[in-house]
Amino acid sequence: MCGRKELSLDILHEAMIKLLEMEESQVKNVQLGSLFTGIMARDPSVEEITTLLRAAFYKDGSPNNEEKHRIELPNNAKLISSVGSGKKGIKTINISTTSSIIASSLGSYVAKPGSSSVSSLTGSSDLLEETGVNINLPLEEMVQVLKITHFGIFKIENYLKHFGNLYNNKFFTPHVLSYGLAALASPVKVDKLLYGFAHYDVEKSLDVLLNFGFKDLLICSCTSDGIHYIDEIGVYGENRIIGARNGLKGRLKTFQPTSLSPVH
Template sequence: MIKTTLNKLFDKKDLTFWEAEEVANLLMNGQVNGSQTASLLTALRIKGETSHEIAGFANAMRNNGVKILHNSKNLIDVCGTGGDNSGSFNISTAAAFVVAGAGVNVAKHGNRSITSISGSSDVLNELGVNIELTPEQSKKALEEIGITFLFAPIYHPAMKNVAPIRLELGFKTIFNVLGPLTNPASTTKQMIGTFNYDIAFKMAEAAKILKMERVAFVCTNNQYDEITLTDSSQIVEVNGDKAITVREINAETFNFPKIVLDDIKGGTPLENGKIILDIFNNQSSVSQFNVVIANAALALYTTGKYSTISEAQQAAEDSIKSGKALEKLNTLIDFGNNND
C-alpha cells in the first residue's frame, strides 16, 4: 500500500480521506520504514497537503491515541501550530488560564518546543505545573479545577515512530498541523493559531470534515499563529454546518493601541514564566497584558458563552484583575504536587 501511495504522491495526485487515514495508521503502527516515511512526508509537503489528507491523518492520530473520558461541558483548547518564528512569549498558554478563570473548562494540549525556545510544556514545567499527569489525573484536574494540561507524548505514543524522522527532515510536515486537531479530550471547540492563511483554510476545512463544532483559526500577517496586535489578524471560523467564514480583527477591535513585535518578545521558559506571572499579578507591560486579553477574548467568544467579542474581552480582563486566572494556575500547580 505504501508504494502505491508514494507513486500517487510523486505524480502530484491527492489522497482521499480514507487513503490518508490508512497510510497514517501504517506510519503510527511502525509498518513503514524510515526511508519510506521520509519520502511520504516530503512528497506530501512538495505536493501540498489537502484538507482531506489533513483530516485523514488527524483521524488516524485520534484513533491511535489515548483518550480522556470526562464530564466537562463547554470545553475548549487554546493552542497553535507553532513554527511561526515570532519569538513571542507563550501567549496561548497564558490565555488558557485566563479562559479557565472566566469559568470555561480548558483542556490544553501541548508539547515541548521543536522550533522555538519555549513550548507550552516547557513554560508550564518551569512554572511548577506537573506536565506528566496520567490520563486519570488529568481527567480529575479538568473536572475539579476546570483546566488541565495534556502532554502530547503521553497521549500519542504511536508518534514515537515518526518523531525522529521529523527532526531529521528539519522542515514543516503534515504533523505540524495535526496536534491542534487531535486533542485527547475530544474538544469540539477550539482556538487554533496557524503559521499562514493557506493552512488556516485547509485546517478549517479539515475541522468540518472531522465534524468539530466551533473553531477559530487565527493568523496574523500571514505568519504569526496568534493575535499579536501588531497587524490585522485573519480569523477563519468554523461553526457547525454553516459555511466557513472569515473576519479580520486588529488592535482597534479591542480598543487597544497597535504594538510592535518587540513588545511581546519572549525568551527562555524561565523568562516566559516570569512574564506570565507578571501578567496574572497585574505587574506586566500594557502590551503583554493586552495581547493575552485579545487572545483569551477570542477563545471565550468561540465557546459561544458570549454573544460579542467585547463581552468576552470584559470577562477576560475580569479573570486577570480578580486574580482568578492566577488562582487557576496555582491550583493546577498544587494539584500536580499532591498527585505524584
C-alpha cells in the same frame, strides 16, 4: 508527487503506515520528510491531509473528537481547548497557556494540550514544568484537577506515544500534519476549539478539523510579511481568522490590529 494528479487515498494511507512501521533510521527520517515535503509542495487536498492524520493515529486511538473521553462538567458547562500547531516562523514565548489560565480564572473550563518546544522559545509543557506544575498526572487525575481548578494540562507526548516517538523533534516548519495534529492529540472531547496554525491556509485547516468531529471552532494565524506565520492572533501584521458554529463554516476574515477601533 508534485503534480496535480489526484493521489489514491488508500495508497497514501498504506504508504504512511509502512513508513511509520519502519525501523528507526536516517533512511526512514529522509523518506518521511520527503513524503511530507512532496505533499506540501503540491498543495494537499483536505482529503489527503485527513488520510495522513488518520494513519498517524493508527496505534494511538481515534483522533475523532466525538470518540474522546467525555468530561461531565457542572451545570452542563462547555469545555474549551486552545492549542497551536507550532512550527512558527517567528519565535515567541508560549502564549496559549497563559491565555488559557486567564480564561479558566474567569470561570471557563479549559483543557490544554501541551508539548515541549520545537520552534518556539518555550512550549506549553516547558512553561508549566518550570513553574513546578506536575503535567504527567494520569488522565483521570488530571480530569479531577480540571474540574476543581477549571484548568487541565494534557501532555501530548503522554497520549500520542507511538507516533510521538517517531515524530518528535524532526520537523521545524509547518508540514502536512500541522493542519490539525496538535488539536487531535487531546485525549478529551472538547466543545469549543481555538486552533492557531502557523500557515496562511486557515480555511483548509478548518475543513480538516471539521472532518474529525469538531463543530464549534476558530482557526487563526498572523504574519507581518506574508512569509513567516505564527500560530496565534498577533498585535501586528495581518491576522487571518475563520471558524464554524454548529458545524457551519463562516467566512474568512483578515484584519490589521492597527485598523481596529478602540473599545470605550
